[in-house]
Amino acid sequence: MRVGLFVTCVNDTLYPRTGRAVVTLLERLGVHVDFPMDQSCCGQPLYNTGYRHHTEPLLLRHAAAFRDHDYIVTPSGSCAAMVRDNYPRIARRAAFEGRGSREVTALAEAAACTASKTYELTEFLVDVLGVTDVGARFPHPVTYHPTCHGLRVLGLRDRPRRLLEHVAGLDLRELGGAEECCGFGGTFAVKNAAVSAAMGADKARAVTATGAHAVCAVDNSCLMHIGGILSRDNSPVRPVHIAEILASTDGNLP
Amino acid sequence: MSGTYPGTPFPQAAAVSTGDRTLRANLRHATHTIRAKRARAVAELEDWDRLRAAGAAIKDRTLRHLDHYLVQLEENVTRAGGTVHWAADAAEANRIVTELVQATGETEVVKVKSMATQETGLNAALAQAGIRAYETDLAELIVQLADDLPSHILVPAIHRSRAEIRDIFRDRMADWGRPAPDDLTDRPADLAEAARVHLRDKFLGCTVGVSGANFMIAETGTLVVVESEGNGRMCLTLPDTLISVVGIEKTVPAWKDLEVYLQLLPRSSTAERMNPYTSMWTGTTDEDGPRSFHLVLLDNGRTDTLADHVGRQALRCIRCSACLNVCPVYERAGGHAYGSPYPGPIGAILTPQLRGLASPLEESLPFASSLCGACYDVCPVAIDIPEVLVHLRERVAEGGETTVRGTRTVIKPARKHTAERIAMRATGWALNHPAALLKAQRLAARSRRFHPRRLPGPGRAWTDTRDLPAVPAEPFRDWWTRTHGGTA
Numbered sequence: 001m002r003v004g005l006f007v008t009c010v011n012d013t014l015y016p017r018t019g020r021a022v023v024t025l026l027e028r029l030g031v032h033v034d035f036p037m038d039q040s041c042c043g044q045p046l047y048n049t050g051y052r053h054h055t056e057p058l059l060l061r062h063a064a065a066f067r068d069h070d071y072i073v074t075p076s077g078s079c080a081a082m083v084r085d086n087y088p089r090i091a092r093r094a095a096f097e098g099r100g101s102r103e104v105t106a107l108a109e110a111a112a113c114t115a116s117k118t119y120e121l122t123e124f125l126v127d128v129l130g131v132t133d134v135g136a137r138f139p140h141p142v143t144y145h146p147t148c149h150g151l152r153v154l155g156l157r158d159r160p161r162r163l164l165e166h167v168a169g170l171d172l173r174e175l176g177g178a179e180e181c182c183g184f185g186g187t188f189a190v191k192n193a194a195v196s197a198a199m200g201a202d203k204a205r206a207v208t209a210t211g212a213h214a215v216c217a218v219d220n221s222c223l224m225h226i227g228g229i230l231s232r233d234n235s236p237v238r239p240v241h242i243a244e245i246l247a248s249t250d251g252n253l254p
Numbered sequence: 255m256s257g258t259y260p261g262t263p264f265p266q267a268a269a270v271s272t273g274d275r276t277l278r279a280n281l282r283h284a285t286h287t288i289r290a291k292r293a294r295a296v297a298e299l300e301d302w303d304r305l306r307a308a309g310a311a312i313k314d315r316t317l318r319h320l321d322h323y324l325v326q327l328e329e330n331v332t333r334a335g336g337t338v339h340w341a342a343d344a345a346e347a348n349r350i351v352t353e354l355v356q357a358t359g360e361t362e363v364v365k366v367k368s369m370a371t372q373e374t375g376l377n378a379a380l381a382q383a384g385i386r387a388y389e390t391d392l393a394e395l396i397v398q399l400a401d402d403l404p405s406h407i408l409v410p411a412i413h414r415s416r417a418e419i420r421d422i423f424r425d426r427m428a429d430w431g432r433p434a435p436d437d438l439t440d441r442p443a444d445l446a447e448a449a450r451v452h453l454r455d456k457f458l459g460c461t462v463g464v465s466g467a468n469f470m471i472a473e474t475g476t477l478v479v480v481e482s483e484g485n486g487r488m489c490l491t492l493p494d495t496l497i498s499v500v501g502i503e504k505t506v507p508a509w510k511d512l513e514v515y516l517q518l519l520p521r522s523s524t525a526e527r528m529n530p531y532t533s534m535w536t537g538t539t540d541e542d543g544p545r546s547f548h549l550v551l552l553d554n555g556r557t558d559t560l561a562d563h564v565g566r567q568a569l570r571c572i573r574c575s576a577c578l579n580v581c582p583v584y585e586r587a588g589g590h591a592y593g594s595p596y597p598g599p600i601g602a603i604l605t606p607q608l609r610g611l612a613s614p615l616e617e618s619l620p621f622a623s624s625l626c627g628a629c630y631d632v633c634p635v636a637i638d639i640p641e642v643l644v645h646l647r648e649r650v651a652e653g654g655e656t657t658v659r660g661t662r663t664v665i666k667p668a669r670k671h672t673a674e675r676i677a678m679r680a681t682g683w684a685l686n687h688p689a690a691l692l693k694a695q696r697l698a699a700r701s702r703r704f705h706p707r708r709l710p711g712p713g714r715a716w717t718d719t720r721d722l723p724a725v726p727a728e729p730f731r732d733w734w735t736r737t738h739g740g741t742a
Contacts, residue, residue, distance in 0.1 A: 007730050009685065013695050014723050016730035023738075035734045041685040046678055048625060050647030054682035061686055089641070096563065148626035181582045185624025192622060193715035194269035198278075198586040199624070200720070228720030 004034050004069035006062075006118070008076045008220075009041035015220045017254060021247035022075050022121060025136075028247075029129060033073075038065040044082040049187045052090060056107060059087055063110030071128065072118045075243045077150030077218040080120040085153050087111035120150060120218060121243055122159040132162045137251045139169025143212040144242075145203070145226065147219040148181050160218055160242055167245060173210035177202070184225035197229070204229040207237055214240045214253060258375065259403055259593045263618035268587035277413055277588050284412050285579045291525035292576055292632065298527070299517070308514045310636040313570035316505055317560060323472040323505045324551065330475025334537020336547040341499075342659075343554050348379035350550050351464065351497055355385050358495050360462045366479060366486040367391035368466030369573055370499045370552050372404060372595035373608070376464070387464065388430070388456045390485040392449050399426040405589025405597060408523050408575040413588055416440040423448050431455055453485065463493035463544070467500045468572065469515060470549075473508045476536040477549070480519060480529045490533050496544035501552050503560075503569040515572060518634035523574035555608035561657035564645040568603045570635040577629035577639060583622060592619065599629035603642040610658055611650060617668045620646035651675060688731075695729040702727070 003026065007019040026033045043058035062083070066072045074080050091111040095104045125131055144164060150156045164172055183189070183199025190196075203226055207215045213236070217223050220241050227239030244254050260267070271277060296302050316323055328338045341347035347370075355363055363380070365371070365387050377387045377398075389398040396411040397404050400422045404410030411419065423434040423445065432455055434448045465486065469478040477498055479486050490496060506512065520529040538547050560566050578584050578598030589597035593615045594605040602623060606616040620643050629639040649656060651674070653667040667675060684691050698705075702725040708717040716722070728736075 009691075012730040013698070014725065016726050016728065016733055019730035020733060023734075035731070035738065037731060037735075038688060040688050040691060043682075043685070046682055046685075048644055048647070049674070049678065050620075050644065050649075050651030051675075051678045051682070052644075052648050053652060054678055057682065057686045093564075148624070148628075152627040152631055179628075181624050181626035181628070183582065183624055185626070188621065188624045190712060190715040192265050192268060192583070193718065194265070194272045195583050195586050195622075196624070197719035198272045199582050224723050225720060228716070228722065231721040232719065 001031070001071065002034060002069045003031050003071045003073055004036055004066045006039060006042075006066065006072050006074040006079065007035065008074060008079045010221050010224075011075060014224070015241065018075050018220055018241040018243050021241065021243040022073070025134060025243060025247040026073070029125075029131065029134060031129070034069065036065040036069075040065075042079045042082045044079060044086075045186055047082065047086055047090070052093065055090060056094070059090060059114075060106060060110050063114045066114060066117075070117060071124065072114065073121055073124045074118065075121045075218070075241060076220070077120050077147045077154055077156065078221065080118050080123075081149035081153035083118045084115045087115050120154055120156065122156060122163055122218060123154065125163060125246075126159045133166035134163065134246050136166075136246050136248050137168040138245045138248045139251050140214055140253055141171040141173050141210070141212045142214045142216055142240075142245065143173040143175045143207055143210040144178070145175060145182065145207070145215055145217045145222065146178055147217050147222045150218045151179060156218065163246055164216070164242070167248075169251065170245070173212045175210055175215075176206045182222050182226050184222045186221070189225060196225075200225055200229045204233065204235065208235055212237060214238045214245075216240050216242045216245055218242055258378070259590065259595075261593060261613055261615045263614045264587070264591055264593070264622040265618060267591035267593065268583075268622070271588045271591050272586045274588070276415065278586065280413055280415050281585050281588055284409065285585050288525060288579045292522060292579065295521040295525040295527065299521070305514055305517055306634055306636050309518045309572075309634055310570060312506060312511050312514060313503075313635055314567075316507055317503065317566060317569055320502065320505065320560065323507055324502060327470055327472040327475055327505055328551075330472065331537060331549050332475075334475050336475065336537040336549055339548060339550045341550050341552050341554070344374035344552075347374045347499055347550050347552050347554070348376050351376060351499060352380060352383045352385065354495070354497050354548055355380065355462055356383065358462055360385075360460070362386045362388065362456075362460050363462040363464050364388050364390050364456050364460040364489045364493065365394075366463070366465035366489045367394050367410075367481065368464070368499065369407060369595060370466045370501050371464065373501075373554065374499065374552065376499065388453075388460070390453050390456060390489055391481075392446065392483055392485075395449055395453070396422055399423065399430060403590055404595055406575060406578055407573050407596065407598070407600075408578075413590070416442065416445065419445055427452050457485075457488040457492055461494045463489040463496045465490060465496065465498045467498055467504055468519070469512060470500055470505045471507075471509055471512070472505055474536055476509075476534050478512065479531075479533045480516070481531045481533075482524060482529055484531055487531050487533050490535065491543050493544055495546045495548075496535075497548045497550065499550045499552055501554070502556050503571075519572050519574055522576040522632070522634040555610065557660060558610070558657040559607040561662075562607065565603065565607050565642050567637050568600070568607060568642060570637055571600055571604065572635060574634055576632040576634065580628040580632050582626060582628070583624065587622070592622070599623060599639045599643075600637070603637075603639055603646060606646055610656070611665065611668065614670065617650045617670070620644075620650060651678075692729065692731060696732070698725050699728055
């Protein structure tokens with residue numbers, strides 16, 4: 001089983017701790033992880049802002065980088081959703097535009113091959129490895145924010161919760177209005193900053209009300225937004241990617 | 255309604271409305287209440303997913319053969335004693351209705367709540383011709399009396415509190431007819447009673463009614479209006495002349511199709527198992543109801559929308575408002591920020607298609623979403639609103655083929671997006687050249703002590719309310735190379 005880590009550009013650049021946690025966690029579970037250096041961004045920021053044609057080279061690059069892997073594992077619900085939901089859509093649109101058959105075939109094959117083997121981390125753990133107790137210890141009150149793409153596009157359901165419930169010492173606090181969007185939304189956060197900030201402020205308030213010391217999610221981009229507001233408000237609550245909790249054995253708050 | 259929506263682009267309009275605490279509180283309370291009720295009403299039906307799929311499939315099939323069904327509808331309406339008029343756009347629809355009213359010699363009409371006539375701005379057009387249109391739906395009445403604009407498809411006065419409504423009734427009812435009682439309270443029952451008494455004069459005095467319709471059944475030429483208050487039933491049955499303005503996409507082939515929609519619609523919109531009033535009429539009937547019936551079939555951008563193979567799914571919409579009620583953006587920004595009678599997620603995909611990307615407002619609407627997908631989840635006809643939003647963003651950002659009044663046209667990218675387009679091209683290039691990207695990452699890591707807490711220019715939009723994450727000492731890929739030897 002060849003497992004490739006798709007770390008995502010956001011994690012690579014801003015949250016390498018999350019990538020390291022995925023490697024630690026998977027290696028502890030006996031999985032040999034590979035990191036193809038040719039990988040880059042899945043193209044989500046470009047695609048969601050309306051630049052579909054600029055996304056295509058990144059789709060092809062992504063598929064080529066993971067050509068030899070059986071599984072692509074990523075610690076990002078929205079990047080997994082981009083590959084699974086939008087890659088096939090991009091290929092279909094290219095076909096509809098009546099582009100050259102070689103181009104269309106390349107996109108269609110790249111999309112089909114990556115979409116079928118891409119797993120968000122908690123899916124990979126629960127569905128492929130069949131584990132819910134990953135041997136982690138994290139003795140802190142924690143609340144979990146289900147991110148929109150994880151919740152509604154991937155349908156992660158209770159997988160992240162089941163994993164968290166098996167973490168030794170972890171006190172899982174219910175988040176009010178959990179399924180409401182935090183307001184990040186990629187370029188939405190700056191294009192519609194007022195609404196984005198208003199949504200984020202409500203989410204941050206709900207997080208703080210749980211009394212948790214950390215808020216976790218399957219996506220660092222949402223946590224960057226929520227955490228940015230918490231930090232601006234001098235809140236003691238820390239944003240922590242779920243991978244870092246599941247990788248933890250020393251129990252320290254990162 | 256006499257006002258028109260301002261053409262302010264969404265971000266600027268929403269920046270103002272999100273700061274309105276009263277509006278935010280009114281909307282939060284109203285949307286969260288109906289949201290929870292809808293979820294319960296939908297959960298009662300085990301076959302909801304299948305109903306939803308059927309609702310989408312019937313509409314898709316009808317839209318594919320719309321030319322056929324519209325002609326069938328026209329034949330059957332005509333055979334039943336009605337007259338069918340075709341309106342290519344809002345101006346033509348308004349002109350037809352105005353002339354029909356003028357032909358009766360009347361100067362007043364009663365109206366059933368209708369999105370199509372909000373879309374065409376019929377009341378203002380009638381007013382110009384000296385004809386007064388009385389809105390008889392409670393919420394539309396509130397909006398009309400306040401000289402306000404609807405902010406929700408189902409609950410046009412959702413942005414108003416009970417106390418505000420009492421003040422509107424007390425101050426304005428007298429200008430339009432029977433005044434509100436002096437001792438009016440803000441109890442819902444008292445407000446409803448004041449409206450009932452005020453409207454009764456209109457129902458009994460007007461001989462022309464104007465309506466829309468929720469469905470038009472092609473096989474018999476029957477129109478269907480579903481409503482909660484009974485005012486619609488009054489307007490549809492009491493007048494001598496009935497004029498219905500209906501979007502062409504409201505057609506369904508057969509009566510049996512209603513089985514699906516009369517389950518989907520009330521549960522999605524008012525969270526009821528069944529709406530209190532369902533009125534159906536086929537042409538005219540001797541000695542019963544209107545003596546004369548006119549159907550104005552409205553296009554107004556629908557055929558253009560139908561030509562777009564991604565965007566056309568917006569035409570399935572049955573105007574239930576479920577997407578508004580779950581939308582976190584709508585909840586904060588309010589309906590007026592969307593600049594049209596169609597607010598919320600559905601408005602963000604409908605308005606730019608019906609009107610075309612005519613101005614900075616329409617260009618801004620596809621971006622008025624965090625793409626959270628809650629709207630798609632609740633849509634009873636499975637309109638993939640995020641998919642259409644992204645598709646329309648592409649048309650704004652990259653330009654491309656579109657249809658304007660029946661003609662295929664290639665539109666240029668929106669002018670405002672030039673800088674963004676250049677930045678995105680550069681980003682796309684850098685992301686496709688990991689070596690260059692790595693250099694940038696390392697530069698960011700090395701200079702991290704000097705990063706400002708607040709960014710200038712467009713970055714301010716982030717740092718005005720949010721801290722930036724600290725840039726780590728080394729990017730992930732450098733750690734990987736150091737610890738795992740860069741195996742690929």
